[in-house]
Amino acid sequence: MKTLNYSRQREAIYNYLMKTKEHPTAEAIFQGVQKEFPKISLGTIYRNLTLLEETGQIQKIPSNDSKDHFDANIMEHPHFVCGQCGAVIDLDMDNLEFLKTLANQGFDGKVEKSQLVFFGKCGSCNKNNNNS
Amino acid sequence: MKTLNYSRQREAIYNYLMKTKEHPTAEAIFQGVQKEFPKISLGTIYRNLTLLEETGQIQKIPSNDSKDHFDANIMEHPHFVCGQCGAVIDLDMDNLEFLKTLANQGFDGKVEKSQLVFFGKCGSCNKNNNNS
DNA sequence: TAATAAATTAGTAACTATTATCAATTTATC
DNA sequence: GATAAATTGATAATAGTTACTAATTTATTA
Numbered sequence: 464m465k466t467l468n469y470s471r472q473r474e475a476i477y478n479y480l481m482k483t484k485e486h487p488t489a490e491a492i493f494q495g496v497q498k499e500f501p502k503i504s505l506g507t508i509y510r511n512l513t514l515l516e517e518t519g520q521i522q523k524i525p526s527n528d529s530k531d532h533f534d535a536n537i538m539e540h541p542h543f544v545c546g547q548c549g550a551v552i553d554l555d556m557d558n559l560e561f562l563k564t565l566a567n568q569g570f571d572g573k574v575e576k577s578q579l580v581f582f583g584k585c586g587s588c589n590k591n592n593n594n595s
Numbered sequence: 596m597k598t599l600n601y602s603r604q605r606e607a608i609y610n611y612l613m614k615t616k617e618h619p620t621a622e623a624i625f626q627g628v629q630k631e632f633p634k635i636s637l638g639t640i641y642r643n644l645t646l647l648e649e650t651g652q653i654q655k656i657p658s659n660d661s662k663d664h665f666d667a668n669i670m671e672h673p674h675f676v677c678g679q680c681g682a683v684i685d686l687d688m689d690n691l692e693f694l695k696t697l698a699n700q701g702f703d704g705k706v707e708k709s710q711l712v713f714f715g716k717c718g719s720c721n722k723n724n725n726n727s
Numbered sequence: 728t729a730a731t732a733a734a735t736t737a738g739t740a741a742c743t744a745t746t747a748t749c750a751a752t753t754t755a756t757c
Numbered sequence: 758g759a760t761a762a763a764t765t766g767a768t769a770a771t772a773g774t775t776a777c778t779a780a781t782t783t784a785t786t787a
Contacts, residue, residue, distance in 0.1 A: 468762075469753095473764090490744085504765070504767065504768090505745090506747085506765085507764080509744090510765090527657070543698070546707075556698065566713045572677065572717040572721050574675065574714075575678075575714055577711065579709065580709070581710070583705045583706040584704050585704040586703035600734045601782095605735085620773090621774080634736090635736085638739085661744085
């Protein structure tokens with residue numbers, strides 16, 4: 464029923480997400496895309512992030528700052544969240560598929576997706592604390 | 596500087612969390628504790644949940660409904676979130692400590708906590724869908 | 728037990744992230 | 758180019774959570 468039309472703004476949002484290694488919030492994406500589209504509205508950012516997620520082009524990843532973070536990498540991969548500066552960092556851990564298999568054992572529902580998040584102090588925050 | 600005094604309300608909140616197997620939101624806890632303290636305020640719920648978390652007596656667990664969920668079980672354990680009904684369910688998976696060890700390898704920060712969340716359909720939602 | 732200080736409460740206002748609404752603009756189709 | 762559907766910018770509304778304050782409760786000391 465709902466067809467997707469092309470939109471420059473949506474393309475810019477997706478490209479912005481593709482280029483960054485960070486896992487920006489809607490607000491950060493807003494500020495980034497504003498350089499190209501000075502009149503873009505925050506509502507447009509949210510609307511398109513939802514659309515892009517629904518069509519499986521990006522994923523929403525949770526952190527602990529009560530803001531949604533977004534990632535153009537749709538492969539399942541673990542994240543690290545720094546409890547001090549709030550940075551969200553990709554971790555490189557292969558072969559975590561077995562976790563889903565393990566979770567499905569003895570569970571009467573159906574596990575489809577897994578999300579592995581680590582918390583602690585990122586490299587620079589950890590270093591700064593030791594230097595104080 | 597800040598000492599914790601005893602409070603009946605805080606005790607009731609903690610007891611409520613201890614008794615339930617669900618992973619209620621602040622609102623659900625509010626409604627539960629209201630039976631014992633009809634005049635309790637939602638602010639009191641939030642204030643004490645934060646205090647209890649800060650003192651390590653409970654933990655906050657994320658789901659995907661943009662509401663915080665709480666758990667009196669402070670052991671690290673994986674959760675399952677039903678994408679249909681929103682239920683948060685404990686999963687039984689032993690020996691997940693190695694995940695933290697694994698994550699720390701080749702990472703320059705310090706991993707302290709891990710959080711493993713699975714998404715999918717819970718038993719009853721899965722069954723109901725097949726019966727339609 | 729009474730007096731005092733600090734912590735906590737109920738009630739409410741304020742804040743923040745996100746969603747909904749809507750007239751105007753853009754995109755796709757013919 | 759004309760038409761219909763999708764999208765936008767702007768703004769209002771919503772929802773979860775936090776902040777504020779005077780009144781109450783708890784802990785301490787005599």
